[in-house]
Amino acid sequence: MQGSLLKLSSFACAVVGALVLSATAAAANGPVPWAGGVEAFSEFEGKASVTLSEYAKRQVFAICSSPEEWGQIGVVQGFDPELVWGLTPFEDTGPLDFAVISPQACLAASEWMYAKDRRGQKWCVTGEKTEFRTETVRKFRTEYRMQTRTVVKQKNGKRVRVRVRVRVAVQVPYTVTQQVPHQVPVESVCADYVVPKLFGWQTLIHEGTHLAGVWDEAQTDCWAMQNLPWSFVPSVLVPFWLILHAIIWVQLRAWREHPAMTGPAVAASRP
Secondary structure: OHHHHHHHHHHHHHHHHHHHHOOOOOOOOOOOOOOOHHHOOOHHHHHHHHHHHHHHOOOOEEEEOOHHHHHHHHHHHOOOOOOOOEEOOEEOOEEOOEEEEOHHHHHHHHHHHHOOOOHHHOEEEEEEEEEEEEEEEEEEEEEEEEEEEEEEEEEOOEEEEEEEEEEEEEEEEEEEEEEEEEEEEEEEEOOOHHHHHHHHHHHHHHHHHHHOOOOOHHHHHHHHHHOOOOOOOHHHHHHHHHHHHHHHHHHOHHHHHOHHHOOHHHHHHOO
């Protein structure tokens, strides 16, 4: 059991590492992961399949369904295509050689993979705040000084030059240290970070665990959850997962508004 868990942990890191580090210099968010249809493998499907095959020690494939295809599979298999994010067919001897991943899971993972600013995939600017910083500021004060100047005056009917003392204003620079207000952005976890982004990676790891030969759903979900790179503290897993499920139920419906998830064909496949 412990040995299997270590293998699964290595697999989870391999999934995220291989897909993220091997991303090419495509435009942010890249092509849709089901590009090419059923006749061809997209770049994302190819990279995911290679990673899953290395773990399963056999040739396996990760197939990203388009929204239309996933809706049709849901009708045939009797599940809600918006709530089910992936499936791995099994026969009596074990899993088949492929997993079918939902368009929402593939799209979330591929958008992360192709994003040029991966930090921006998690952290979003949600507002701004005033921050005071100690700075040295240069100012000026007015001082009056006596200066000697030459002026022209009338004396005995003649214009003569005389030296006089006059009071003049002078701007004198000086520095002070003070608290200066600055408007700085406030960052929070993006609204779509848990669903669909994080849940998309979890789905890929979940189905990869099935392809590795784990049949039981509860055990697969538990291992996949524990092997996400960000969740390695056992005491945090259970409460976080309960909160995650609550957030998922709220956000799943909103995901249908994504441009790649809309259209007449998709609408027709929905109940």
